[in-house]
Amino acid sequence: MMWFLMILLASITLHTLVCICSNVCPKKCVCDSAKSVQCFRLQSFPTGITKDVRKLNLGYNHIKQLKGRDISGLTELEEVIISSCGVEVVEVNALRAQGLLRSLDLQKNKLHQIPRGLPPSLETLNVGHNRITGLQESVFEGLKKLRLLDLQNNQITNLRSNTLSTLKKLECLYLDGNQIETVQGALRLPQLNLLSLGNNKIPCFPSSFFTPLQSLTTLRLPGNLLSRVPLDLPHALSYLNLDRNQIRALRNREMGQLRNLTSLSASYNRLVSVDGGLRLPNLTVLELPGNQLRVLPSRLSPKLEKLDCRQNSIQEVTFQHLSGMKQLKHLFLENNTIWNFEANALRNSVHITNLALEQNLLSSIPDGLPESLIRLDLKGNRIEAVQEQELRSLKRLQVLNLRRNKLTSLPQITLDLLPRLRTVYLDGNPWNCSCELLGVKRTLLARRVEIPKELCNEHVSAPGDSWRAYLMAQDRCEEYFMETAPEDQVEQTDTEEYYDYDS
Numbered sequence: 001m002m003w004f005l006m007i008l009l010a011s012i013t014l015h016t017l018v019c020i021c022s023n024v025c026p027k028k029c030v031c032d033s034a035k036s037v038q039c040f041r042l043q044s045f046p047t048g049i050t051k052d053v054r055k056l057n058l059g060y061n062h063i064k065q066l067k068g069r070d071i072s073g074l075t076e077l078e079e080v081i082i083s084s085c086g087v088e089v090v091e092v093n094a095l096r097a098q099g100l101l102r103s104l105d106l107q108k109n110k111l112h113q114i115p116r117g118l119p120p121s122l123e124t125l126n127v128g129h130n131r132i133t134g135l136q137e138s139v140f141e142g143l144k145k146l147r148l149l150d151l152q153n154n155q156i157t158n159l160r161s162n163t164l165s166t167l168k169k170l171e172c173l174y175l176d177g178n179q180i181e182t183v184q185g186a187l188r189l190p191q192l193n194l195l196s197l198g199n200n201k202i203p204c205f206p207s208s209f210f211t212p213l214q215s216l217t218t219l220r221l222p223g224n225l226l227s228r229v230p231l232d233l234p235h236a237l238s239y240l241n242l243d244r245n246q247i248r249a250l251r252n253r254e255m256g257q258l259r260n261l262t263s264l265s266a267s268y269n270r271l272v273s274v275d276g277g278l279r280l281p282n283l284t285v286l287e288l289p290g291n292q293l294r295v296l297p298s299r300l301s302p303k304l305e306k307l308d309c310r311q312n313s314i315q316e317v318t319f320q321h322l323s324g325m326k327q328l329k330h331l332f333l334e335n336n337t338i339w340n341f342e343a344n345a346l347r348n349s350v351h352i353t354n355l356a357l358e359q360n361l362l363s364s365i366p367d368g369l370p371e372s373l374i375r376l377d378l379k380g381n382r383i384e385a386v387q388e389q390e391l392r393s394l395k396r397l398q399v400l401n402l403r404r405n406k407l408t409s410l411p412q413i414t415l416d417l418l419p420r421l422r423t424v425y426l427d428g429n430p431w432n433c434s435c436e437l438l439g440v441k442r443t444l445l446a447r448r449v450e451i452p453k454e455l456c457n458e459h460v461s462a463p464g465d466s467w468r469a470y471l472m473a474q475d476r477c478e479e480y481f482m483e484t485a486p487e488d489q490v491e492q493t494d495t496e497e498y499y500d501y502d503s
Helices: 002-022 412-416 435-446 467-484
Strands: 029-032 036-039 055-057 079-081 103-105 124-126 148-150 158-160 172-174 182-184 194-196 218-220 239-241 263-265 285-287 306-308 330-332 354-356 375-377 399-401 423-425
Parallel strands (some): 055 079, 079 103, 103 124, 124 148, 158 182, 172 194, 306 330, 375 399
Antiparallel strands (some): 029 036
16 A cells, blocks of 8 residues: 555646746746746747647747758747848748648848748738848648748848748738839738838839729838829729829829728929819828929728828819818928918918918918918918918818018017917017017917917117116006006916827
8 A cells, every 4th residue: 555655646646747847948048827928038949838838929039040950840930030040041941830820920130031931820021121122922832821931131132922822811011121123023912911012113004904903902112213103903992002103193084983092191292283073072091292293182982081192293283183172181281382371271271270381482471361271381482471361261270371471570469369379489570579579479478378489588678778768668568568468367278189180
């Protein structure tokens, strides 16, 4: 009986030791109860990792190569991160045994090619920021579940569409920041909804390239050499980015099919024209800064909420240009040569909250601006005076920017018309620091209106330089303040949101 108990006790002890050893965390690693292991300051692949680990994070170590024997026993892995490790080689079929692996992150290494023999269970593959120069179709064979492929910031020069044709479930493809100069064939990826090819050297696309991409909703092509909008773009597109190309015109015949497009950006191209009545009925955002437009695009989508035409050569803004933009909220026209902003040009835009007209040639504040305005920017124009009728309608205005104009005075009555004013920018004008102007400043401060730069600093110009003359001028101002002091201060009301861009 004693022998039996001793054998039983020894068996239990041995089993306990095995269990304890099997759960020992490798040196320089952190293990948690969620079967996740993260290691630091390693020079090679760690040993002693439990076989039931599901997430392995080896990012920011020094691991030059990955061999099958390093990882073959870890068959429960679902996510592997070996980024920023200096990996140069991944052995063929090194990860083939990981039949549950869904995500593999090998970005920011020194790989010259995509690893071969990856498990068919893979859904996300990130090999961005490596030294990959080309794509081979055989690399992707069997990856029928892959949904995201990140190849950005490599050294790929040629994109042959057939190399990706086996990835039938692919939804997101990132190829930004390569050196792609030529694109061949039609991209047959029926479930692709995001394609990003920014910052390459692509001059054009084959006419059939986009045709099969009937699920594509997001297309990013900034920083290429395109001279025209690509043909046959998919009908499903809702977001299109064409920034920093060489496009000279936006034409209906190239874009008329994009009836689902909600956001279009063609900033910093060479645009000289936008077809009138561009048939994009669902467009809400149009961004065209940094082009060569002389006329403000008109007859655009009635759903448009944001129009950005900064840094062009636009000279006039009329009601005819803006009459159809009834949902417009944000209009950015700074850094043009606008000298004429027609009175009541925005009378149909009853929802507009932000109007930016900095650095133009305006000699007065536009008349008949909508009551809905919250921020009005007029910095760097040629405005010499502020008239009562120009501000009468702006009951909701919170920010007024009049920096660097030609103002010498500011009548008290004009600011009394702005009950919700929170911030006013007035510096850079040739102010005549009269008692009236100092009174305006006192009133603004009493209303807790912010004046970011000092205005006149309580100094009043007086004839002569004597101290006596200065004191007399100050006395006159005090009398003026007593006579003109308002009976009741305007109470600040609730504020609303507005674009807080550079003032």
